[in-house]
Amino acid sequence: MKPxxxxxxxxxxxxxxxxxxxxxxxxxxxxxxxxxxxxFHLSIADQLIDKSQYDSALxxxxxxxxxxxxxKFLRGQAYANLKLADILYRKADYALLxxxxxxxxxxxxxxxxxxxxxxxxxQLGQYFIEVKKYPEAEQLFQKSLAIRFEKEQSAYTAFVYxxxxxxxxxxxxxxxxxxxxxxxxxxxxxxxDDLGLAQSLSNxxxxxxxxxxxxxxxxxxKQSLLIREKANNFSGMALSCNNISQTYLRIDSVxxxxxxxxxxxxxxxxxxxxxxxxxxxxxxxxxxxxxxxxAEAFEYEKKAIAILESLDQNMLANRYIAAAFYSNxxxxxxxxxxxxxxxxxxxxxxxxxxxxxxxxxxxxNFYKGRQNFSAAYDYYxxxxxxxxxxxxxxxxxxxxxxxxxxxxxxxxxxxxRLHTLQRIKELEIEKQKAIIAGNTAEALQKQNEIDLxxxxxxxxxxxxxxxxxxxxxxxxxxKNNEQRLQLAEKEKLLQQKQISNQTLLRNLMLGGFALLLLxxxxxxxxxxxxxxxxxxxxxxxxxxxxxxNLHDDIGASLSNIHILTELARRNLNNTPxxxxxxxxxxxxxxxxxxxxxxxxxxxNPKYDELEKLFIRMKRYAADMMDGKNISxxxxxxxxxxxxxxxxxxxRNFYLIFKEAVNNLVKYSKASSAKIxxxxxxxxxxxxxxxxxxxxxxxxxxxxxxxxxxxxxxDDLGASLQIQSAPGEGTAVxxxxxxx
Numbered sequence: 001m002k003p004x005x006x007x008x009x010x011x012x013x014x015x016x017x018x019x020x021x022x023x024x025x026x027x028x029x030x031x032x033x034x035x036x037x038x039x040f041h042l043s044i045a046d047q048l049i050d051k052s053q054y055d056s057a058l059x060x061x062x063x064x065x066x067x068x069x070x071x072k073f074l075r076g077q078a079y080a081n082l083k084l085a086d087i088l089y090r091k092a093d094y095a096l097l098x099x100x101x102x103x104x105x106x107x108x109x110x111x112x113x114x115x116x117x118x119x120x121x122x123q124l125g126q127y128f129i130e131v132k133k134y135p136e137a138e139q140l141f142q143k144s145l146a147i148r149f150e151k152e153q154s155a156y157t158a159f160v161y162x163x164x165x166x167x168x169x170x171x172x173x174x175x176x177x178x179x180x181x182x183x184x185x186x187x188x189x190x191x192x193d194d195l196g197l198a199q200s201l202s203n204x205x206x207x208x209x210x211x212x213x214x215x216x217x218x219x220x221x222k223q224s225l226l227i228r229e230k231a232n233n234f235s236g237m238a239l240s241c242n243n244i245s246q247t248y249l250r251i252d253s254v255x256x257x258x259x260x261x262x263x264x265x266x267x268x269x270x271x272x273x274x275x276x277x278x279x280x281x282x283x284x285x286x287x288x289x290x291x292x293x294x295a296e297a298f299e300y301e302k303k304a305i306a307i308l309e310s311l312d313q314n315m316l317a318n319r320y321i322a323a324a325f326y327s328n329x330x331x332x333x334x335x336x337x338x339x340x341x342x343x344x345x346x347x348x349x350x351x352x353x354x355x356x357x358x359x360x361x362x363x364x365n366f367y368k369g370r371q372n373f374s375a376a377y378d379y380y381x382x383x384x385x386x387x388x389x390x391x392x393x394x395x396x397x398x399x400x401x402x403x404x405x406x407x408x409x410x411x412x413x414x415x416x417r418l419h420t421l422q423r424i425k426e427l428e429i430e431k432q433k434a435i436i437a438g439n440t441a442e443a444l445q446k447q448n449e450i451d452l453x454x455x456x457x458x459x460x461x462x463x464x465x466x467x468x469x470x471x472x473x474x475x476x477x478x479k480n481n482e483q484r485l486q487l488a489e490k491e492k493l494l495q496q497k498q499i500s501n502q503t504l505l506r507n508l509m510l511g512g513f514a515l516l517l518l519x520x521x522x523x524x525x526x527x528x529x530x531x532x533x534x535x536x537x538x539x540x541x542x543x544x545x546x547x548x549n550l551h552d553d554i555g556a557s558l559s560n561i562h563i564l565t566e567l568a569r570r571n572l573n574n575t576p577x578x579x580x581x582x583x584x585x586x587x588x589x590x591x592x593x594x595x596x597x598x599x600x601x602x603x604n605p606k607y608d609e610l611e612k613l614f615i616r617m618k619r620y621a622a623d624m625m626d627g628k629n630i631s632x633x634x635x636x637x638x639x640x641x642x643x644x645x646x647x648x649x650x651r652n653f654y655l656i657f658k659e660a661v662n663n664l665v666k667y668s669k670a671s672s673a674k675i676x677x678x679x680x681x682x683x684x685x686x687x688x689x690x691x692x693x694x695x696x697x698x699x700x701x702x703x704x705x706x707x708x709x710x711x712x713x714d715d716l717g718a719s720l721q722i723q724s725a726p727g728e729g730t731a732v733x734x735x736x737x738x739x
Contacts (some may be wrong), residue, residue: 078107118148234271296324357386611641668692
C-alpha cells in the first residue's frame with residue numbers, strides 16, 4: 001500500500017507459496033498445482049502494479065480470488081483480498097478497500113494464521129489513516145505488533161513503526177513521530193533492508209521539512225537517495241530527488257533545486273512508472289513557476305495531465321486548476337475557463353469537496369480580475385459554502401472521534417480500576433496475614449505490589465484527565481469556528497449589498513430626479529446596514545470582552561489569521577510571499593491551540609494551588625529553553641507551593657511568566673538563564689534573568705507583549721521591573737502581594 005509495499009509483496013509471495021506447498025488447509029477441493037497457479041496470477045499482478053497498470057492487475061487478482069473461492073482455498077482468498085486492497089489503495093478507491101481487508105482478516109482468523117492476521121490489521125490501519133479515523137488506525141497498528149510483529153522484529157515490524165510515525169505526524173505529535181521513525185531505521189539496518197531503510201529516512205526528511213529544519217531534511221534526503229542509487233531503485237530515486245529539490249527551494253538555493261529536480265525527472269522517466277513521472281512533471285512545473293517561467297511551467301503541467309487522465313483522477317482535478325492558473329497568466333482566458341470547467345466537472349463526479357472549494361475560489365478571483373463582479377460573487381458564495389461545510393465536517397468528525405475514544409477509554413479504565421481495587425484489597429489481606437505470621441519480607445513484598453498498583457491507577461487517572469482536557473479543548477475550538485462562520489456570513493451579506501449598490505448607482509447615473517430619490521434610498525439603506533453592523537460589532541465586543549477574561553490573545557490571533565490568509569489569496573501569483581503569509585497564519589493557529597490548552601488548564605479548580613502552577617511553569621520553561629540549547633537553573637520556593645490563587649490571579653501571573661520566558665528564548669541570544677520564585681513577608685517575587693545581549697530601554701518601543709505584561713502586573717497590584725543594558729543581559733522581576 002505504501003512505498004514499502006514492494007518488499008512486502010515479494011516476501012508475501014515467497015511465504016505464501018511456502019505455506020501452500022508445505023501446509024495447506026487439508027481440504028480436498030484443491031491441489032498443489034492449483035495453489036501454484038493462483039499465486040502465479042498474484043505474481044503477475046505484482047509486476048503490473050510496478051508498471052502502474054492497475055486495471056490489468058485487478059483483473060489477475062480477481063482471477064486468483066475466483067479460483068480460490070471455487071476451490072475453497074481459504075489462504076488464497078486471504079492473500080487475494082489483501083492484494084485487491086493494495087491495488088485499490090494505490091488507485092485511491094477507498095469504497096471497497098476496507099471491505100477486502102476485513103474479508104482477509106476473517107479468513108486469517110479462521111486459519112489461525114498469526115502472520116496473516118497481523119498483516120490484515122496493518123493494512124486495515126493504513127486504510128483508516130486515509131479515511132482520517134486516526135484512533136482506530138493506531139489501535140490496529142498496535143494489534144499487528146502485539147499479535148506477531150513486535151516479537152519477531154522483522155521487516156514488517158519496521159513497516160508498522162514507519163506508519164505509526166506517519167500517523168503521529170498527522171496528529172502533530174512530532175516527538176513521537178521521530179521516535180517511531182528512528183525505531184524503524186534501526187530495525188531496517190539490523191535486518192539489512194536497504195529499501196525499507198531508504199523509505200524511513202525519506203520520511204524523516206519529510207518530517208524535518210515540516211519542522212522547517214531544512215538542513216536536517218536535506219541530510220536524511222541525501223542518505224535515502226544514496227541507498228536507492230546503490231539499489232538502482234529509479235522510482236525511489238526520483239522521489240528522493242523531488243523532495244530534496246523542494247527543500248532547496250524553501251531555502252532559496254534555486255541552482256541546487258534545479259539540479260535535483262532535473263535528476264528526479266531523469267530517474268522518473270527511467271523508472272517507467274507513470275505516476276512517478278507525472279509527479280516529477282508537477283514538481284518541475286512548480287520549480288519553473290518559482291522562476292516565473294510560466295510557459296515552461298504550463299508545458300510540464302500539460303505533460304502531467306496527459307499521464308494522469310488515465311491514472312489518478314483525484315490528482316488530475318487539482319492539476320486542471322493549475323493549468324487554468326497558467327492559462328490565465330499567459331492571457332488565454334478561454335483556455336483557463338475550459339480547464340476550470342474540467343476540474344469542476346471531475347470534482348463533482350468524484351464528490352471531492354476540497355477540490356470544488358479550491359476551483360470556486362480560483363474562479364472567483366479569475367472573474368474579479370476581469371471586472372465581472374457578479375460572476376465573481378457567485379463563485380465566492382459557492383467557495384464560502386464548501387469551505388464552511390468542510391470546516392464543520394472536519395471539526396465534528398474530530399470531536400466525534402475524540403468523544404468515542406474518550407468514552408471507550410473511560411469504560412476500560414473503570415473496569416481496570418475495579419480490578420485494581422479488588423487486587424489491592426486482596427494484597428492488604430495477604431499482607432496482614434504475613435505480618436501476623438511474622439514474615440516481614442513477604443509483608444514488604446505485598447506492600448510494594450500495593451504501591452505499584454496504586455501508582456498505576458494514578459497514572460491511568462492522569463491519562464483519562466488528559467483525554468478529557470483534549471475533548472474540552474476541541475469543543476472550545478468548535479465554538480470558535482462557529483463564531484468565525486457567523487462573521488463570514490455577515491461578510492458575505494455585506495459584499496452582496498456592496499455589489500447591489502454598485503449596480504444601482506451605475507444604472508441610476510442616467511436619471512436626474514429619480515437618481516436623487518434612489519440615492520436617498522440607498523443612503524438610508526446603507527445607514528440601516530451600518531446600524532446593524534454596529535449592533536453586531538457591539539455584540540462581538542461583548543463576546544470579546546468575555547473571551548478576554550479567559551485569554552485576551554485569541555481574538556486578535558484569529559483576526560490576524562484572517563488577514564494573513566486574505567493577503568496570501570491576494571498574492572497567489574507571488575508564491576514565496578503567499579507561502580510566507582500562510583506560514584505565519586499556521587504559527588498563529590498553533591499559538592491559539594496552546595492558548596486554548598492554557599484555558600482548559602486555568603479554569604480547572606484543582607489547579608488553584610501554586611504547586612500545580614509551578615509544575616506547569618517549569619515544564620514550559622524547560623521545553624522552550626531546551627529547544628534553543630539554553631542552560632538554565634530553576635529555583636521555586638517550596639513554601640509557596642501551598643498558597644492558593646484565584647483563577648484570574650493565577651492566569652495573569654502565569655501569562656507574565658510565559659511572555660517573559662518567550663521573549664528570553666526569542667530575542668536574548670542567551671546561553672544560560674535563571675528562574676526563581678521566592679516568598680518573603682507576604683510578598684511573592686518572580687525573577688527571570690539571562691546573560692544575553694540585552695537592550696537599551698530608550699531604543700526599544702513597548703510592543704503588545706510588554707504592554708500586556710505591564711497591564712497584567714497592574715491587575716495583580718504588582719510591581720514589574722525590566723532591567724537591561726547592551727551586553728549585560730536582561731532581568732525581569734515581578735513583586736506582588738500574596739493577599
